[in-house]
Amino acid sequence: MGIVRCLSPAGAPINLSVRAGALTLIEENVRPTTFTFDDAGRLLSAFVDGRTYRRSLANDVLEKTAGPRPGLSHRSRRLLERDEVERLEQRAYQFAADVAGWLAAEAARDKRPDSVHDRNRALEALARVATYSFARLEQERETFRAIYGRVPIMPPDQYMALALQATEGCSFNACRFCGFYRDRRFRVKSPDEFRQHIARVKAFLGRGLSLRRSIFLGDANALLLPQPALMAVFDALHEAFAFEPARDAKSDRPCMAGVYSFIDAFSTARKSRDDFAHLAERGLRRVYVGLETGDAALLKFLGKPNTPQDVADLTRRLKQAGVSVGVIVLIGAGGRAFAAQHVANTIELAREMPLDAGDVVYLSELIDYPGSEYAEAAAQAGIEPLSVEEIEEQMRAMRAALRRPARAGPLISYYDVREFVY
Ligand code: SF4
Numbered sequence: 001m002g003i004v005r006c007l008s009p010a011g012a013p014i015n016l017s018v019r020a021g022a023l024t025l026i027e028e029n030v031r032p033t034t035f036t037f038d039d040a041g042r043l044l045s046a047f048v049d050g051r052t053y054r055r056s057l058a059n060d061v062l063e064k065t066a067g068p069r070p071g072l073s074h075r076s077r078r079l080l081e082r083d084e085v086e087r088l089e090q091r092a093y094q095f096a097a098d099v100a101g102w103l104a105a106e107a108a109r110d111k112r113p114d115s116v117h118d119r120n121r122a123l124e125a126l127a128r129v130a131t132y133s134f135a136r137l138e139q140e141r142e143t144f145r146a147i148y149g150r151v152p153i154m155p156p157d158q159y160m161a162l163a164l165q166a167t168e169g170c171s172f173n174a175c176r177f178c179g180f181y182r183d184r185r186f187r188v189k190s191p192d193e194f195r196q197h198i199a200r201v202k203a204f205l206g207r208g209l210s211l212r213r214s215i216f217l218g219d220a221n222a223l224l225l226p227q228p229a230l231m232a233v234f235d236a237l238h239e240a241f242a243f244e245p246a247r248d249a250k251s252d253r254p255c256m257a258g259v260y261s262f263i264d265a266f267s268t269a270r271k272s273r274d275d276f277a278h279l280a281e282r283g284l285r286r287v288y289v290g291l292e293t294g295d296a297a298l299l300k301f302l303g304k305p306n307t308p309q310d311v312a313d314l315t316r317r318l319k320q321a322g323v324s325v326g327v328i329v330l331i332g333a334g335g336r337a338f339a340a341q342h343v344a345n346t347i348e349l350a351r352e353m354p355l356d357a358g359d360v361v362y363l364s365e366l367i368d369y370p371g372s373e374y375a376e377a378a379a380q381a382g383i384e385p386l387s388v389e390e391i392e393e394q395m396r397a398m399r400a401a402l403r404r405p406a407r408a409g410p411l412i413s414y415y416d417v418r419e420f421v422y
Pocket residue numbers: 170171172173174175178179180181220264290
């Protein structure tokens with residue numbers, strides 16, 4: 001990574017961080033301002049006036065601000081209105097154009113050989129940024145929708161992955177608390193259609209692909225495909241990408257760290273350890289399974305068609321096959337009525353699972369979507385939701401109980417679905 005510096009005409013120091021796949025412009029001020037662009041020139045994120053912004057490929061922008069107290073449940077988040085998106089992007093691209101001018105002036109003054117290389121890289125990256133504008137990003141919004149429809153959710157460690165949809169939607173789509181795929185009919189792409197999808201995604205991202213280091217195979221449960229169909233999906237991935245550690249010096253296929261995907265414990269019940277081992281050989285690195293709770297009665301109330309023990313069995317087969325696991329626990333599920341048994345039985349089951357340092361347990365607050373069946377069923381059953389403080393307390397209790405000495409157990413992390421944009 002190279003850092004290049006210049007000054008604005010007002011004397012404010014500007015740092016440019018030029019790294020593989022991204023360019024970050026930082027204005028060092030009393031209130032620092034930061035804009036990050038991908039290698040094609042698309043705005044990715046910003047930090048302005050103490051607020052953090054993340055832009056999606058569909059040109060939506062999520063704004064995050066610290067809440068009145070520390071803790072994820074207190075933080076506030078909202079999607080910007082279209083006119084606000086336009087203002088933010090105009091500001092980012094105007095700032096990048098200004099920095100390009102200041103840096104070019106500096107280059108004309110300072111010809112020292114040690115500063116030329118990084119500065120030229122920064123100027124080249126800024127020239128690519130200059131090809132973008134709010135209008136072009138709005139056009140890309142349409143292209144993105146034509147290719148993907150939507151990418152409703154991905155796990156937190158895969159937010160920057162390359163999303164590829166071998167299937168669309170969720171084959172079950174009936175868990176009471178989940179509204180991610182309600183507007184999407186479940187559909188399996190044919191091998192040819194999936195190959196075309198990959199080609200369109202690559203063409204769409206262009207140089208921006210260099211920032212994407214792994215593949216997220218969507219949507220909700222693509223791994224339910226029968227094994228021959230799944231192997232065909234992995235064949236298509238290998239035609240389009242190289243996978244670590246086998247770098248492919250002769251080809252220009254982008255190199256990816258591996259394949260990641262959601263999985264459920266009911267539609268893949270018949271997949272054996274050997275099936276998973278074959279997928280691991282083809283690059284499957286980690287799958288993410290919604291345990292939700294270790295309490296069987298609560299899981300039934302949530303509308304999941306499997307038992308907690310099914311998740312433990314699935315985890316065992318995956319781990320034996322060499323595939324890492326991300327286990328998602330729903331904090332606040334079942335409100336006050338289920339709180340004690342939810343915490344106790346989830347901790348007990350998670351401790352039984354063969355999770356190690358390569359795995360993650362995600363603590364994810366249950367977020368009701370508008371008109372959810374969960375809210376209606378909870379109200380009918382007289383279940384009171386947890387307060388924000390009680391949610392934070394349940395997070396702390398689960399975290400404390402599941403944490404093991406360093407490198408002996410899984411990472412315990414947070415997963416806030418309100419912070420996802422793609
Ligand atoms: S929780 Fe998973 S299985 Fe249930 S509806 Fe949502 S995506 Fe489908």
